[in-house]
Amino acid sequence: MIHIKDISYRYPDNTLAIDSLSLNINKGEFVAIAGKNGCGKSTLLRHMNGLLLPCQGSVVVNGMDTSDPSSLMDIRRTAGMVFQDPGSQFIGMTVEEDVAFGPENLGLSQREINERVDLSLQNVGMEGYRYHTPRSLSGGQKQKVALASVLAMKPDIILFDEVTSMLDPCSRKDILSLIENLHENGTTVVYVTHHLEELVHADRLVVMENGRIVHDGHPREILSRNDPEQFGSDLPPVIELARRLADSGLIPADPSSFPLSRAELREVLCRSK
Amino acid sequence: MSIEVKDLSFCYNRGTSLEKRALDNVSLSIGKGEFVLIGGEIGSGKSTLVRHFNGILKPQSGSVTVSGMASTDRDVRHKAGLLMQYPQKQLFGRTVFEDVSFGPSNFGIKGDALEQRVADALEQAGLGRDIGSLSPFSLSGGQMRLVALAGVLAMQPEYLILDEPTSGLDPENRSSLLATLKELHLSGISVVVVSHQVCEFLPLADKVILLDNGWVSFNGTPVEYVRSVSSPLPEITLLMKDLIREGFDVRDDILSIDDAFEEIVNALEKRGAGQDE
Ligand SMILES: Nc1ncnc2c1ncn2[C@@H]1O[C@H](COP(=O)(O)OP(=O)(O)OP(=O)(O)O)[C@@H](O)[C@H]1O
Numbered sequence: 309m310i311h312i313k314d315i316s317y318r319y320p321d322n323t324l325a326i327d328s329l330s331l332n333i334n335k336g337e338f339v340a341i342a343g344k345n346g347c348g349k350s351t352l353l354r355h356m357n358g359l360l361l362p363c364q365g366s367v368v369v370n371g372m373d374t375s376d377p378s379s380l381m382d383i384r385r386t387a388g389m390v391f392q393d394p395g396s397q398f399i400g401m402t403v404e405e406d407v408a409f410g411p412e413n414l415g416l417s418q419r420e421i422n423e424r425v426d427l428s429l430q431n432v433g434m435e436g437y438r439y440h441t442p443r444s445l446s447g448g449q450k451q452k453v454a455l456a457s458v459l460a461m462k463p464d465i466i467l468f469d470e471v472t473s474m475l476d477p478c479s480r481k482d483i484l485s486l487i488e489n490l491h492e493n494g495t496t497v498v499y500v501t502h503h504l505e506e507l508v509h510a511d512r513l514v515v516m517e518n519g520r521i522v523h524d525g526h527p528r529e530i531l532s533r534n535d536p537e538q539f540g541s542d543l544p545p546v547i548e549l550a551r552r553l554a555d556s557g558l559i560p561a562d563p564s565s566f567p568l569s570r571a572e573l574r575e576v577l578c579r580s581k
Numbered sequence: 582m583s584i585e586v587k588d589l590s591f592c593y594n595r596g597t598s599l600e601k602r603a604l605d606n607v608s609l610s611i612g613k614g615e616f617v618l619i620g621g622e623i624g625s626g627k628s629t630l631v632r633h634f635n636g637i638l639k640p641q642s643g644s645v646t647v648s649g650m651a652s653t654d655r656d657v658r659h660k661a662g663l664l665m666q667y668p669q670k671q672l673f674g675r676t677v678f679e680d681v682s683f684g685p686s687n688f689g690i691k692g693d694a695l696e697q698r699v700a701d702a703l704e705q706a707g708l709g710r711d712i713g714s715l716s717p718f719s720l721s722g723g724q725m726r727l728v729a730l731a732g733v734l735a736m737q738p739e740y741l742i743l744d745e746p747t748s749g750l751d752p753e754n755r756s757s758l759l760a761t762l763k764e765l766h767l768s769g770i771s772v773v774v775v776s777h778q779v780c781e782f783l784p785l786a787d788k789v790i791l792l793d794n795g796w797v798s799f800n801g802t803p804v805e806y807v808r809s810v811s812s813p814l815p816e817i818t819l820l821m822k823d824l825i826r827e828g829f830d831v832r833d834d835i836l837s838i839d840d841a842f843e844e845i846v847n848a849l850e851k852r853g854a855g856q857d858e
């Protein structure tokens with residue numbers, strides 16, 4: 309679905325943000341991307357829908373090369389992106405206009421557009437804010453509307469850049485299950501996050517460092533492995549606790565059954581009691 | 582001396598069809614040297630409230646005073662420094678240095694003293710000194726937030742007010758920010774943190790305030806919070822509560838990984854011993 313072959317990217321000020329990186333993402337996969345601030349996650353994502361073009365190497369999305377200007381519109385339709393800073397994404401004067409913008413550009417009938425706008429706003433719980441200006445929303449509300457605007461286009465691939473960072477625990481759960489739902493229905497999901505406890509549904513975790521990929525595997529494999537320093541992070545408390553219990557032999561150390569969430573750890577503990 | 586909020590109400594788009602009462606008769610106080618955590622759902626009025634603390638918003642009814650000074654006084658900015666929820670809005674300089682030095686240079690600090698202030702603030706925010714010459718707009722999302730934070734720290738405010746400061750930070754930067762805040766708090770600075778990650782700050786806080794639709798729905802200590810509020814609680818605490826329901830003999834007021842580990846080890850041992858008998 310997305311073939312990234314040996315790409316490098318330098319920003320105009322000469323910062324090397326992506327350094328000879330290759331990555332293949334298959335149709336229907338849920339790939340999470342993690343790594344320290346400034347390691348190149350957003351830059352990589354912007355290559356996956358042609359917002360940035362590599363200085364070297366190639367990116368092919370659904371058979372279309374992003375360096376081919378005539379495919380660019382199709383690529384943007386295929387791969388929708390929810391930005392890290394939702395403010396930079398708003399175009400409409402009202403929430404409704406903003407969410408309708410994508411479907412309008414797809415040339416859909418007015419009826420279909422209305423349906424999609426209604427459904428997407430409902431899905432993120434923002435139907436009560438149709439006539440509000442996106443700029444005048446609270447931080448979390450902005451994030452939800454930005455999400456709705458991309459959902460309304462029903463792209464085959466959705467690129468999520470830290471979309472839960474401003475959500476309360478309850479909305480975070482709702483949005484995560486919405487994303488898991490999209491994935492179950494065949495959408496290819498690329499999901500950038502600093503919250504490793506969100507990875508229960510991911511098929512694959514890619515960890516970046518200095519513009520390169522340093523780990524690529526199942527989240528259980530990577531998070532149960534020994535040195536958390538390797539991927540530059542303090543582990544979420546539940547995972548840290550699980551690792552200590554595994555290290556002391558109180559729960560199985562086998563990576564394939566390593567618990568990634570509170571519910572999973574509870575189950576493992578109940579089994580070992 | 583403290584921040585005193587009395588009967589504060591605030592409406593956006595007053596008199597239009599989009600009228601929204603964001604704060605409804607809010608009264609609270611933030612004592613000198615206190616660490617106060619403000620939580621609540623999306624759209625509950627948290628940002629609206631803290632924007633009153635440094636005078637960005639003026640009370641429509643009721644009052645806000647900061648160390649005795651009305652928040653409508655221009656000089657209130659010297660006392661209360663605010664890190665906004667989307668810090669991109671706060672950045673404007675050609676270089677990071679220009680940005681971070683803006684506040685203190687407005688207070689009349691110059692030359693070496695200014696350089697020192699900026700260097701200290703960048704270090705406190707967990708950034709290298711060499712970042713000073715870069716454009717703030719050439720940074721990643723997390724780096725931008727840290728630069729905006731450095732800008733607020735460089736003003737050395739009496740009240741440090743941070744709206745979602747850990748959002749977008751990697752786990753390492755999150756824990757170093759927590760350590761910095763702990764240090765500032767110990768040195769006597771008042772810290773106000775608005776966050777959805779309430780649990781992350783619980784161990785640092787003296788007081789927790791929850792907003793619900795513009796109302797103060799909870800105002801108490803972290804211990805009272807853990808006892809009386811059903812969510813959000815730390816995952817570790819919730820795990821222990823789950824385990825109790827599953828018949829494990831563990832405590833329900835555990836906050837740290839160390840304590841949880843010990844409790845689980847003991848509970849499993851007790852069970853093992855019980856079965857041997
Ligand atoms: N517009 C830009 N101009 C120059 N350099 C940039 C620009 N945007 C990002 N960079 C640099 O490129 C590198 C990668 O940035 P990127 O935004 O991809 O990081 P990230 O992994 O998304 O970080 P974060 O977790 O903080 O969002 C960083 O060193 C950053 O300073």
Ligand SMILES: Nc1ncnc2c1ncn2[C@@H]1O[C@H](COP(=O)(O)OP(=O)(O)OP(=O)(O)O)[C@@H](O)[C@H]1O
Pocket residue numbers: 443444445446447448449474593594601602603621622623624625626627628629630666
């Ligand atoms: N500039 C504005 N114009 C109109 N309404 C606004 C404006 N800013 C906020 N509101 C509305 O006021 C209410 C409170 O917003 P506020 O930003 O204070 O919430 P919050 O608690 O900070 O939420 P979040 O956690 O999402 O940041 C929301 O319903 C929001 O839509």
Ligand SMILES: [Mg+2]
Pocket residue numbers: 349350351392469721722723
């Ligand atoms: Mg980023």
Ligand SMILES: [Mg+2]
Pocket residue numbers: 446447448627628629666744
């Ligand atoms: Mg807010």
